[in-house]
Amino acid sequence: MSKPDPMKTYETHKCRLLRVYGLTEHEKLFLFRFDDPEIAQSWRFMPGQFVELSLLGHGEVPISICSSARRMGFFELCIRKAGRVTSEIHKLKPGDMVRIRGPYGNGFPMDRFYDRDLLLVAAGLGMAPLRSVFLYALDNRWLFGNITIINSSKLGKELLFAKELKAMRDIATAENIEIIQTATRDPDWGGLTGRAPTHLDKVNVDPTKCTAALCGPPRMYKSMFEQMIKLGYDPRYIFVNLERRMKCGVGKCGHCNIGTATSWKYTCKDGPVFDYYDIISIPGLI
Amino acid sequence: MRYVKLPKEKVCEFLERLKSMGTLYGPKKISEKFYDFREIGDVKEVEFEYNRTITPPRKYFFPERETVFTFDTVNVEIHETMPEGKPIILFGVHACDIVGLRIMDSRFIDDLPDPYYQIRRENGIIIGLSCLPDEYCFCSVRRTDFVDAGFDLFLHLLPDGYLVRVGTVTGHKLIENSPEYFEEISSEDKDNFAKFETKRRSMFTVQGNWDDMRYRLELHLDHPMYMRESDKCLGCGNCTLTCPTCRCYEVKDLPTLDGTGGERIRFWDSCQFRSHGLVAGGHNFRPTKKDRFLNRYQCKNAYCETTTTSYCVGCGRCTYFCPADIQFKENLLEVYGTGGGA
Amino acid sequence: MPKKKIIHPITVDHIARIEGKAGIEVILDGKKVDVVNVNVFEGPRFFEAIAVGKHVEEAVAVFPRVCSFCAAAHKITPVLAAENAMGLEPSEQTMKMRELLYIGDFIQSHTLHLFFLALPDFLGFPDVFSMQGAHKDILNAAIALKDIGAHIQTVIGSRAIHQENALIGGFGKIPPKKSWETMRQKLRSLHDVAEEALEQFVGFPLWPEVEADRVHLALEPIDGTYTMFGNTIHASDGSKFKANAYQMRISEKVVPHSFAKHGSYNDQPFMTGALSRFTLFNDRLSKRAKLLARTYEEYLDAKNPLSNNLAQAIELIHYIHRAEIMADELASSIKPNERRVEFEITKAATGVCVTEAPRGLLAYTLKINKNGVIRAANIITPTAMYLPMMEADLRRMVEGLLEQGITDSKTIAQKLETVVRSYDPCVSCSVHVARVK
Amino acid sequence: MERSKMILPDHEIIEECRDVCRATVGVYVLTSCYGCQLVMATVQKIMEIANLVDFKCFYMVSSKSSMHEPVDIAFVEGSVSTEKDLEELKEVRKNAKVLVAIGACAVNGGVQSWSEGDLNYDELYASVYGDSKIKYKGLQAAPIDSYVKVDYFLPGCPPEEDEIMYFLSTFLFGSYPEEIDYPVCAECRLEGNPCILIESDAPCLGPITVAGCKARCPSFGVPCIGCRGPVPHDNSWFDSLALIFRNKGYSKDYIRERMKIFCSFDKNLEERLEKVFGRKK
Ligand SMILES: Cc1cc2nc3c(=O)[nH]c(=O)nc-3n(C[C@H](O)[C@H](O)[C@H](O)COP(=O)(O)OP(=O)(O)OC[C@H]3O[C@@H](n4cnc5c(N)ncnc54)[C@H](O)[C@@H]3O)c2cc1C
Ligand code: SF4
Ligand code: SF4
């Protein structure tokens, strides 16, 4: 292995915002392109990885890449308006420039997903990183068995990518893909209700040969795990995507530190994707 | 390893020589009781018998506050402000602090190295200095009381000078280039060195080895010590800011008044502060003082693969400089199961 | 009883460019001036009451908060009063540093008043900001002078306002030789700049309407020089009295239109401040200041409050010179390791101190119990002392203008504001208010 | 005191008009020593600021001032100490997009906000004015957020120049300042000072006082008197510090007096002191 180049660690690239799509009241989808064609050509990422997006003068935030890993030169970020930087990102217009560094983090170990069924369970913003996995699976459809995606949120109108998923219904059925969208606390919602774990009976995957990727608020994981293990899912194939405060994204600034004395982790480098056994052996992870 | 002797009467001249090579930093007495690493103007100010400095040596490679780049918001361009790479000569570093620097290296010069740190570190010369422990030291149980690596030269006190261990090529060059200051060691020197080491070892208030501390700690995450002690805590961050291996930092953008430019700075942060675990929307991963207190105990006792020690090197700063007088060592021992005191 | 017919009330709701909140209210009865009030509606802060119960060390940290323009004055005076109570003798070096710190305050305060607050009146601008185009040089001078005032106070006192380094018994940290040398160099380069204010104000007429005989009170400076410390108060009526007995001659009373009390000397309004100091002790000024004062004698009229501006400008020159000499002395004599005098309070006592603050006499009386806790405090500030005189001058101004047939209330109001500003009132100081037994 | 959560400002900051027009700024004063304004008026870059923004109100330096104009950013100095103050404050709030409390008085009530025996306004008034009447009505000095919503707090007595600049530049940039939630001690360490609390048992309030002054006073060897007020979000550990002071031999009264100077409005103070000393008689 060649010696790492320190100057590359924090190297940022200029990116142009091409398009903005409003998804929900608080989330927008942003399509970016690298300004430098060479970077655009060579830049790669894995589903589950994230970038650090800088708005000079406002700050920098970690954001999961939510587009397909196959689309070269372009990438999409789904961003919730949450604070200083993200509110400012929401004001960007096509043509505006930002600076991006990354991709960082381990990403999902996609090779361990091959030739198995795939279950994706997202709650709220968790859909962002999982969309990247989902699109990856669609792009490489032959590498995967049956696919189920459970997309949940509190209110129906808060479901991320709901329209996109709905539009896919017909192809999905043909392709053995089950799409389940559920709103947990919305009296006006016409579709399915209840939390994600309650819909595990509607999946089209075989628990014994399925890989699962989950992303949502920490409290979702516990009930999900219990349920899944009861149903016979193999814990070695359950992955989650975690979140912590982050500044550097490369294991330096310490904000994303988690764990205990025997297992001290940096969410950004050792994660953000962890598997079930990480979770149960590292107290405090979720 | 090569050993030479620096006789007492040559020490000042040797320091002068070091000073001529770059900026020399060393321990100085800064108040009635405290010492700190400072730039050395007059080599007579160097304090050879100090217990511990208030700020750790890492500050020379990872400054308290630095500009990482300046930016131009109109063209969305950045200009990184890299350190100049001037030689930094750090004299008088104790063994534990040398391990501390190696722990810093393990995090800052990994597969994604931090250029700001790395450039400074590559321009650093480290001269170690032997010491005798006081009641706050517990480097012995951390296996950091004696070092084999991480220094260019290491000076061990003899009655009439110093026994010098040479750790790196830079160290060899230093000696080759100024042979007039050094002598070969005699058998008497060897005896004296052994005597000093024996004496040093015997002086520790805790003995043994704490390699299994991390397991014991983990088994007792709910130990009442955490609640009791964190109640006394001020959350002031002194323990982490003085620690030779703490390295959390915070980042902030400072736009200029007219908004066309600005700078991004980074500065030391502490896991003892509320905002350390706070995320957008108001959720805090470490919401209480106890959570933050526990976090430090876990982090410091975790295992560093590079040095094969814990992240805590046992320098005693976090206790010595704690305004609330919270005893790290004693608290660890309490959880460890041997009760308070050694 | 004749019915009051009020025409043209002249009011200024909020006088701009002074420190503190006050308005002017003039009520006319026919052509006669009935009421002239300076309404002080700056909220009261009860300093003398809130000091009670606090340890004397905390109390002297609280007092500067009376006023930001003369924070050093409100630090050093109570510190001296406290030391006086304890019978503690500060070292010579401490006194020198205190004096220089105080001078820094004078320079800052006079500069701000002359350039930032008063000058726009005379040059016809609403504020200094709008003077940027036409009067760049003046502004540069103002900034240079303000900076040196702030610099002196920061080096000695820890910051330009509310200096925490000045303590009972001495200083927390004593600046090293190098700091004093830098200070001296900076001061040396400001000789010419210091004369800028004088040049600006010399050309402006002293309005005759406010000219009137008046009593001036000022502290006789120690050691024959011109400075802010002293033990005896001189009055321009020829009498003298011990400063620590000030309460026998100077009294305060409450008036309904003001949160600031009104001071009087032997029950008469009087003036205090730069003009009073100048009038009584101008022969002690440093050479250059004295020379300039002689040259412009006609503008330094003890009967006319507008001369106060000029007197401040003269003091500015004097203090820049004096500060330089003192910084020079300190550079060569400084003992950076001198410790604060340790003290322990064991018996109850009362201490008094009167000094000359930039705006005039400032008196502190502190009563301390045997635990070092303040039991009573009395502060008299210059603005409270001269408020009645200021109201009298305003009345004269209105009357004079009306006599000349000027009745436009806006014109009159503007002129009144200028008169008020020439006093450089410090309204927030004045609302410190005294404790009534 | 509950600080507004600085999670999301519910106001659009001025960025929309930045190229077209200048941001409007007002500097208002209630009851105080005028120090905050003095610092604002004399920051090094004041002339540059004056060119970049339009001061709609700044009584201390400009005759062209009015309380009644709308502004983008309002800096309010001083505590609410009279009914007139309160009226003015409400007017300012109505006219301002962003309201910043500047200085110890506005943020924490200032030194005037408490006295021995916690006298109320009438008692204080009587102690000073006797039974004489004044036509203005005073109120017990209080921080401004006890009456109106405050968007940002800029503490200090007086505030630091670099913080004022930071606040202004972030506002003008369309962003907002980051809040400090750690104590002076942290900065004291970064300045490389020896700790005088440990070394000479000085009653330093650094551990409970919010940082931002770069440990100005301890850098001079002077114990912090807490002029910047308590660390926000209930992270001011009066109890821990009181325990330390008590162990060093300070009396309860002394500790309370000292801590209260700039913290008298912190709702935790008495409660946390009680934890150490027991209930007040
Ligand atoms: C691995 C990872 C992937 C993420 N992916 C997405 C995504 O795809 N879409 C999305 O909308 N959000 C995502 N987030 C969350 C996003 O980073 C935060 O919402 C964002 O940092 C908030 O920044 P702010 O400046 O708007 O908020 P503020 O509250 O003003 O935060 C200030 C600073 O704190 C840090 N911070 C605050 N909250 C978080 C947080 N939740 N995570 C990490 N750092 C934080 C950031 O450095 C930020 O600049 C992700 C976070 C992580 C760790
Ligand atoms: S945790 Fe404490 S004893 Fe250990 S290295 Fe850090 S400061 Fe030293
Ligand atoms: S001197 Fe004061 S501010 Fe500094 S570390 Fe000690 S207690 Fe904290």
Ligand code: SF4
């Ligand atoms: S150290 Fe304390 S008293 Fe001094 S400026 Fe800072 S907060 Fe204020």
